[in-house]
Every structure is written in C-alpha cells, then in structure tokens.
Amino acid sequence: xxxFSKVSKTYPGQKRAALDGIxxxxxxxxxxxxxxxxxxxxxxxLRLILREIxxxxxxxxxxxxxxxxxxxxxVPKLRRQIGTVFxxxxxLPNKTVFENVxxxxxxxxxxxxxxxxxxxxxxxxxxxxxxxxxxPEELSGGEQQRVAIARAFVNxxxxxxxxxxxxxxxxxxxxxxxxxxxxxxxxxxxVLMSTHDSSVVDQMRKRVIELSEGRLVRDEARGxxxxxx
Amino acid sequence: xxxxxxxLRASLxxxxxxxxxxxxTMSVSLMLASLGMLLNAQAERxxxxxxDRLQLQVNLCTKNSPAKTCIGGAASDDQKRAVRQxxxxxxxxxxxxxxxxxxxxxxxxxxxxxxxxxxQQLETLGADSFPESYFVTLKDPQKFDGVVxxxxxxxxxxxxxxxxxLLGPLFEMLDKLxxxxxxxxxxLIFAAILQVSNTIRMTAHARRREIGIMRLVGAxxxxxxxxxxxxxxxxxxxxxxxxxxxxxxxxxxxxxxxLRDTLGRxxxxxxxxxxxxxxxxxxxxxxxxALIPTLVMTRKYLDV
Numbered sequence: 001x002x003x004f005s006k007v008s009k010t011y012p013g014q015k016r017a018a019l020d021g022i023x024x025x026x027x028x029x030x031x032x033x034x035x036x037x038x039x040x041x042x043x044x045x046l047r048l049i050l051r052e053i054x055x056x057x058x059x060x061x062x063x064x065x066x067x068x069x070x071x072x073x074x075v076p077k078l079r080r081q082i083g084t085v086f087x088x089x090x091x092l093p094n095k096t097v098f099e100n101v102x103x104x105x106x107x108x109x110x111x112x113x114x115x116x117x118x119x120x121x122x123x124x125x126x127x128x129x130x131x132x133x134x135x136p137e138e139l140s141g142g143e144q145q146r147v148a149i150a151r152a153f154v155n156x157x158x159x160x161x162x163x164x165x166x167x168x169x170x171x172x173x174x175x176x177x178x179x180x181x182x183x184x185x186x187x188x189x190x191v192l193m194s195t196h197d198s199s200v201v202d203q204m205r206k207r208v209i210e211l212s213e214g215r216l217v218r219d220e221a222r223g224x225x226x227x228x229x
Numbered sequence: 230x231x232x233x234x235x236x237l238r239a240s241l242x243x244x245x246x247x248x249x250x251x252x253x254t255m256s257v258s259l260m261l262a263s264l265g266m267l268l269n270a271q272a273e274r275x276x277x278x279x280x281d282r283l284q285l286q287v288n289l290c291t292k293n294s295p296a297k298t299c300i301g302g303a304a305s306d307d308q309k310r311a312v313r314q315x316x317x318x319x320x321x322x323x324x325x326x327x328x329x330x331x332x333x334x335x336x337x338x339x340x341x342x343x344x345x346x347x348x349q350q351l352e353t354l355g356a357d358s359f360p361e362s363y364f365v366t367l368k369d370p371q372k373f374d375g376v377v378x379x380x381x382x383x384x385x386x387x388x389x390x391x392x393x394x395l396l397g398p399l400f401e402m403l404d405k406l407x408x409x410x411x412x413x414x415x416x417l418i419f420a421a422i423l424q425v426s427n428t429i430r431m432t433a434h435a436r437r438r439e440i441g442i443m444r445l446v447g448a449x450x451x452x453x454x455x456x457x458x459x460x461x462x463x464x465x466x467x468x469x470x471x472x473x474x475x476x477x478x479x480x481x482x483x484x485x486x487x488l489r490d491t492l493g494r495x496x497x498x499x500x501x502x503x504x505x506x507x508x509x510x511x512x513x514x515x516x517x518x519a520l521i522p523t524l525v526m527t528r529k530y531l532d533v
Contacts (some may be wrong), residue, residue, distance in 0.1 A: 080447035
C-alpha cells in the first residue's frame with residue numbers, strides 16, 4: 001500500500017537530512033505506529049505520503065503509484081484515497097458537524113443524495129449519532145476528534161493517516177479514539193498513526209516504526225513504545 | 230456546484246467593501262477606456278467623412294455655383310475631362326478619387342440629418358445641388374499651392390478646399406483626448422489589477438483553513454479556484470455594466486443631446502451602433518482584466 005525506497009529528504013537551506021535512506025513497506029490493512037522524538041522526521045514521513053513535499057532522492061509509492069512522478073493535477077485524486085486526522089482537529093467552526101463531514105464530499109463533487117446517505121452513516125459509525133446539527137465548539141475534544149475522523153473516513157479512503165490524534169486528549173478519551181481507529185482498521189483500511197502517547201502504543205501492540213534523526217531505527221511487529229520522551 | 234455557489238456567497242459577504250472598491254476602480258477605468266475607444270471611432274468616422282486629411286478637395290460647378298468659372302452652370306463633360314486630365318498630368322499629384330454628386334448628397338444628408346435646422350435645410354436640396362468632387366492626394370502634402378492655382382482657375386471648377394487647415398486642429402484634439410483617456414485608463418487598469426490580486430490574497434488568507442482542508446481531502450484545483458474566479462467574474466460584469474451605462478449616458482446627453490444638434494455641421498458624430506461595439510469590447514476587456522490576474526494569483530496564493 002505504501003512503500004519507501006531509499007527515501008531521503010533534505011529541506012532547502014538545511015544541512016541535515018530530515019529523512020535519511022528510509023526503506024520500508026506498509027501493507028494493505030496494516031495498523032502502524034510511527035514513533036520518535038520531535039524532529040525525528042515523522043511529519044516529513046507523513047507529508048511525503050500526502051505528496052505535500054517530494055523526496056530529494058528515492059521513491060515513494062502509494063497504492064502502486066510512484067507519487068514523485070505524479071503530475072500536479074493528479075495529486076487531488078491521490079489525496080482522495082488518503083484520509084488525514086490531526087492533533088488540532090482542524091474543523092470549520094462556522095459549520096455544523098454534519099456540514100464539516102459533508103464538506104469533504106462536496107468539494108470532491110459528490111452528489112447530494114450520496115452525501116445524505118454517507119454522512120449520517122459515518123457519524124453513526126464514529127459514535128456521533130444525533131449530533132450532526134451541533135457546532136464544533138459545543139463538543140468535547142474527543143467528540144471533535146471523532147468529527148475529524150468521520151471527515152477523513154467518509155470517503156472510505158484506503159489509508160488513514162493520523163498525526164498525533166490523541167495529543168490533545170485525556171487518557172480516557174484517547175482510549176475511545178483508539179478503539180475507533182481500530183474499528184476503521186478492521187474495514188481493511190490501512191492506518192498510519194504518529195504518536196508520542198506510549199500508553200496507546202503499549203496497549204494496542206501493533207507494528208511500530210521508530211525514527212531517530214531521520215533514520216529508521218526500529219521496525220517491530222506487535223511492538224511497544226519503547227523509548228523515553 | 231451548489232457548494233461552489235455557497236462559497237461564493239460567503240466570500241462576497243466577507244469581502245463586500247473590497248469588492249465594491251474593486252468594482253468602482255474597474256468601472257471608472259473601463260469608462261475611460263470605452264471613451265478612448267469611442268473617440269477613436271469618432272476620429273475614424275471624421276476621417277472617412279472628409280477623406281484623408283492630407284487631401285485637396287476639388288469641387289466642380291453645380292447649376293447654382295456663384296464662382297466666375299461657373300458661368301455656364303453645372304460643369305460640362307468636357308470641363309470635367311479637362312480637370313481630370315490636368316490632375317493626372319500634374320507631377321505633384323499622387324492620385325485622386327472621384328466622388329459623385331449622389332455620394333456627396335448622401336454624406337450631406339447624414340451630416341444635416343443630425344439637427345433639426347439641418348433636416349429642414351435638407352428638404353430644399355437634391356442630389357443636383359451637389360457637385361462632383363475630386364479628392365486629390367499630393368506627393369508632398371506641404372506643396373499644394375501649385376495644384377490649387379492650376380485647378381482653381383479652370384472652367385467648371387467651383388472651388389478648391391484644403392481640408393488640412395480646417396481639420397488639423399479637430400483631429401489633433403480628438404487624438405489628444407483619445408490618448409489622454411487611454412493613458413488614464415491604463416493607470417487605473419493597473420490599479421484594478423493590483424486590487425484583484427490584493428482581494429485574492431486577503432480572501433485566501435481568510436479562507437486558509439477551508440482551503441487547507443479542501444486540498445487535504447482532494448478537492449481539485451479548479452474547485453478551489455472556482456469561487457475566486459466567479460467572484461472576479463461577477464465584479465468584472467458589474468463593472469462592465471456600470472461602464473456601459475456611463476457610456477450610454479454620454480451618448481444620450483453629450484452626443485445626441487448636444488453634439489449632433491449644435492455641432493452637427495462639423496462632422497458626423499458617432500452613433501449608437503458605434504457605442505454598442507465599444508461596449509462589447511469593454512466587456513471583453515473587463516473579463517480579461519479580472520480573469521487573468523485571478524488565475525495567476527490563485528495559482529500563486531492557493532498553491533493549487
């Protein structure tokens with residue numbers, strides 16, 4: 001599903017590589033934790049998959065396509081196959097829960113009827129049934145993150161990227177979010193989650209990829225968080 | 230599509246003052262540009278009416294000509310032939326064209342038809358009140374004395390006019406006005422382009438969250454650009470409409486209300502059909518002015 005082949009990335013004007021010779025493969029339906037200290041290259045790793053940036057050397061494949069060779073106008077199509085969730089939720093405050101989720105479908109040109117069917121179904125799945133008319137500020141942090149996950153998942157992407165999704169949440173709420181991500185993973189959706197949250201990693205016992213100073217230092221099936229912040 | 234229109238509505242509400250200021254700048258610049266184009270049409274019309282401004286106009290005798298050379302009444306065929314021969318053989322003449330009495334009558338009808346007194350005058354005139362004329366182009370426009378003295382003494386020649394002296398100042402004025410209008414409109418167009426790009430930058434900043442999410446969920450470039458393009462398109466059409474109304478008012482009050490009546494004797498003035506053509510060009514100009522910077526700027530600021 002995702003393959004990095006000798007990928008290095010050096011940002012312009014910087015000496016040290018943000019990523020250095022990364023070689024790895026993530027299969028369809030896998031659940032993978034991406035761990036490492038701040039500045040270890042996790043964000044660069046995720047941005048490369050989204051084709052927000054291109055590698056300096058090496059190749060990145062997503063769903064069988066080398067995305068470095070993807071022409072600009074095909075990038076939106078790639079991103080429709082990838083759902084993304086962030087630590088800060090990134091909801092639109094002037095739109096209701098329903099509208100926030102529907103927005104993701106509207107802007108890719110999905111029809112009204114489809115939206116009416118898919119959005120309630122997805123809200124139900126993430127546990128927000130009946131809260132579609134609320135505004136983000138009326139929701140708790142955990143609920144807001146569920147809205148963000150619903151928005152990322154409503155188009156049924158092949159990959160869900162979660163960038164520290166529990167970073168702003170208390171431990172109890174985090175457990176709920178992890179259960180939700182696990183449920184999404186069971187629909188054969190690849191989930192790639194970067195995190196600093198050792199307890200969720202230790203609990204889930206999924207594959208763990210650790211980056212340090214841009215290098216891949218650990219790739220462990222059923223791993224634990226395994227280092228001190 | 231509905232989503233795009235709701236974005237557009239939101240954007241217009243957010244940017245009301247910017248959009249209004251853009252429309253004002255654009256409509257003033259378009260008005261000046263259209264005035265420039267109208268003056269150009271006027272100059273062409275005047276030139277067409279009088280012939281090339283470097284020409285001499287040789288009018289043969291009509292039955293009523295008072296000149297001494299017209300004692301026999303309207304110029305006879307022999308006299309016409311003699312004048313044409315003289316013109317062909319004169320080394321200072323480059324070429325000449327013939328305008329028949331009917332053609333002169335048609336021109337006069339248009340000129341006089343512009344005002345009430347002219348129309349009354351026209352009733353007493355017929356094609357035979359007008360002479361056959363020769364429009365003579367000289368090799369060196371400064372040296373017309375030789376031709377004038379040769380031809381004006383010939384039998385059958387009513388008079389010889391050099392339109393150069395009469396029309397020179399008028400052409401110059403029209404030309405200067407035209408360039409002044411065009412230069413001012415170019416300045417304002419420059420300001421309008423800056424305003425378009427400013428508006429887009431501000432809107433892009435105000436909507437960075439939405440745009441970020443749109444890019445993330447895979448909205449296509451055109452989908453992200455569309456509200457901006459539509460907003461510019463609306464502003465352009467509104468400006469073009471205002472400019473057209475302004476030009477219409479100018480035509481109605483200045484050209485039809487004053488010039489055609491009062492100064493109708495000088496030349497034939499522009500008509501509504503000239504104004505409509507100018508309005509079409511102005512609308513096209515407005516669309517280009519709005520769309521080109523919008524497409525360039527959205528590429529730049531939206532990173533689409």
